[in-house]
Amino acid sequence: RSMALTPPEVLARKGGVPIVCLTAYTTPIARLVDPHCDIVLVGDSVGMVLHGLPSTLGVTLDMMILHGQAVRRGVERALLVVDLPFGSYEEAPEQAFRSAARVMRETGCAAVKLEGGESMAETIRFLTRRGIPVMAHIGLTPQAVNTFGGYKVQGRGESGAAIERDAAAVAEAGAFAVVLEKVPDALARKITAQIPIPSIGIGASPACDGQVLVVDDMLGMFSDFRPKFVRRYAELGNDAQTAIAAYAEDVRQRRFPDESHVFADEPAAGRKAGN
Ligand code: KIV
Ligand code: NA
Numbered sequence: 658r659s660m661a662l663t664p665p666e667v668l669a670r671k672g673g674v675p676i677v678c679l680t681a682y683t684t685p686i687a688r689l690v691d692p693h694c695d696i697v698l699v700g701d702s703v704g705m706v707l708h709g710l711p712s713t714l715g716v717t718l719d720m721m722i723l724h725g726q727a728v729r730r731g732v733e734r735a736l737l738v739v740d741l742p743f744g745s746y747e748e749a750p751e752q753a754f755r756s757a758a759r760v761m762r763e764t765g766c767a768a769v770k771l772e773g774g775e776s777m778a779e780t781i782r783f784l785t786r787r788g789i790p791v792m793a794h795i796g797l798t799p800q801a802v803n804t805f806g807g808y809k810v811q812g813r814g815e816s817g818a819a820i821e822r823d824a825a826a827v828a829e830a831g832a833f834a835v836v837l838e839k840v841p842d843a844l845a846r847k848i849t850a851q852i853p854i855p856s857i858g859i860g861a862s863p864a865c866d867g868q869v870l871v872v873d874d875m876l877g878m879f880s881d882f883r884p885k886f887v888r889r890y891a892e893l894g895n896d897a898q899t900a901i902a903a904y905a906e907d908v909r910q911r912r913f914p915d916e917s918h919v920f921a922d923e924p925a926a927g928r929k930a931g932n
Contacts, residue, residue, distance in 0.1 A: 661732070661733065661734055661735060661736060661737070661767065662695055662696070662734065662735055662736040663736065663767065664736065664767060664768050664790035664833040664834075665833065666736075667695065667696065667736055667833055667834055667855060668833045668834065668854060668855065670695070670855055670866065670867070671853065671854060671855045671866055672866065673866075675865075675866065675867050675868060676695045676696065676834070676855055676857060676866055676867025676868075677693065677694045677695050677696070677867065677868065678694060678695060678696035678697070678698055678857055678867055678868065678869035678870075679693075679694050679697065679698070679869065679870060679871075679872045679875070680697075680698045680699070680700040680702060680703075680706075680869070680870070680871045680872050680873075681697050681698070681699065681728045681731070681732075681872060682699060682700075682703045682706065682707050682724045682727070682728065683707075683724070683727050683728065683731075684727045684728065684730045684731040685731065686728075686731070686872060687727070687728040687729075687730070687731025687732050688731040690735075690872060691731060691732045691733055691734055691735050692734065694735045695735055695736065695867070696735055696736045696737075696738055696834075696857075696867075696869070697728060697732050697735040697736070697737055697738070698738045698739075698740070698770065698869060699721065699724050699725045699728050699737070699738070699739040699740060699764075699766070700740050700770075700871065701713040701716040701721065701740040701741075701742045701743070701799075701800070702799075702871050703716065703720065703721070703724050704716035704720065704742075706871060706873045706878075707724075708720070712799065712802050713742070713743060713799050713800055713802075714743045714800065714802070714803075716740075716742040716743065717742060717745075718741075718742055718745045718756055718759065718760070720742070721739055721740060721741070721742050721760060721764075722739075722759070722760060722763045722764055725737075725739040725760060725763070725764030725765075725766055726763065726764050726765075728764075729764050729765045729766065736767055736768065737764075737765070737766040737767055737768075738766060738767070738768045738769065738770050738792050739760050739764055739766045739768075739769055739770070740769070740770050740771075741753065741756055741757060741760065741769050741770065741771045742800075743800040746771050746777075746780065747773070747777075749780075750779060750780045750782075750783030750784070751783075753771065753780045753783065753784060754783060754784060754787060754789065757769045757784055757789045757791075758789065761789065767790060768789070768790035768791065768792055768833070769784070769789060769790075769791060769792070770791070770792040770793070770794055770836065771791065771792075771793065771794065772794045772795075772798035772799075772800050772801065773793070773794070773795070773798060773823075774793070774795045774819075774820070774822065774823020774824065774826055774827055775822055775823055775826040777793070777827070777830075778826040778827060778829065778830040779830070781793060781827055781830035781831055781832050782830040782831055785830070785831035785832070786831070790833050791831065791832045791833070792832060792833065792834045792835065792836065792857075793827035793832040793834070793835040793836065794835065794836040794838065795820055795823040795824060795827065795835060795836070795837060795838075796811045796812060796820055796836075796837045796838040796839055796840040796861070797809070797810070797811045797838040797839035797840070797860070798838070799838075808839070809839075810839050810840065810841065810860075811838075811839060811840055812840040812841060812844045813841055817840075817841070817844045817847075820837075820840060820844060820848065821844070821847065821848055821851065824837070824848040824851065824852050824856070825851065825852060827854075828852045828853055828854045832854060833854060833855075834854055834855045834856075834857055834866075834867070835852070835854060835855075835856055835857065836856075836857045836858075836859060836869060837849075837856050837857065837858050837859070837861040837862075837865060838858075838859045838860060838861065839859070839860040839861070839886065840860075840861055842861070842862040842864075843862075845858055845861035845862035845864065845865055846862050846864040849862070849864055849865055849866060855867055857869050859886060860884070860885070860886030861886075870887060870888075871887075874887045874889075875887060875888065875889060875890050875891075876889075876890065876891045876893045877889040877890070877891050877892040877893050877894055877895070878893050878894045878897075879894055880894055880895070
């Protein structure tokens with residue numbers, strides 16, 4: 658495919674081959690995930706994953722734009738979606754439009770994601786009617802961690818009905834897809850069957866129309882963060898720790914650099930520049 662996947666093409670995947678989504682925050686990771694993903698998400702999880710923030714609440718529009726620009730340079734075929742950060746859209750549809758337009762103009766992304774269901778339906782309608790495709794995000798919405806009192810499963814028992822209403826509201830408002838985060842399997846199945854737009858699950862259900870994970874989580878970058886909903890496909894954190902320890906020991910023992918890494922006084926004939 659020569660052109661990137663579009664929001665209408667993602668919408669058309671409802672009920673079909675599962676939609677594959679991963680986060681990316683940098684150009685090299687974007688280049689790694691792009692050939693395999695339908696959607697590359699510049700999540701506001703960047704604040705916790707790359708900047709060491711305690712939650713996503715400290716993430717700014719400028720941070721999202723800087724990472725969005727980096728990821729843009731590594732994405733050719735997937736749909737690029739950038740999160741709107743806390744405080745940049747909740748106040749009013751007009752505020753959301755200004756933030757989203759700036760993100761799209763300065764990063765070249767084709768869509769934005771924002772958190773909220775019924776409460777954000779008016780905003781989602783405002784944006785989509787003005788040329789800004791929106792991915793919604795309901796269930797556990799991490800920007801609301803303080804009102805939830807933690808990163809808890811949402812929608813168990815009676816409270817599931819409210820999340821069903823959120824899903825219906827964002828679909829009706831024109832979102833082209835909706836992230837369902839940390840809700841019971843049965844609720845995610847029910848919502849997926851009820852709504853006309855793709856559900857993208859994280860800690861939700863294999864029955865969702867797609868799945869998303871934070872790329873650093875599935876690559877095993879962290880030893881201290883192992884949520885139940887993540888499958889670790891690599892142990893890059895361990896591998897990096899082993900590599901760094903080996904380098905440190907080699908330097909201390911004068912085993913690195915060796916003769917293959919150093920330069921002769923005269924360049925050797927036939928060698929490429931720099932050697
Ligand atoms: O910020 C993020 O990474 C996200 C996904 C986990 C859905 O919102
Ligand atoms: Na997010």
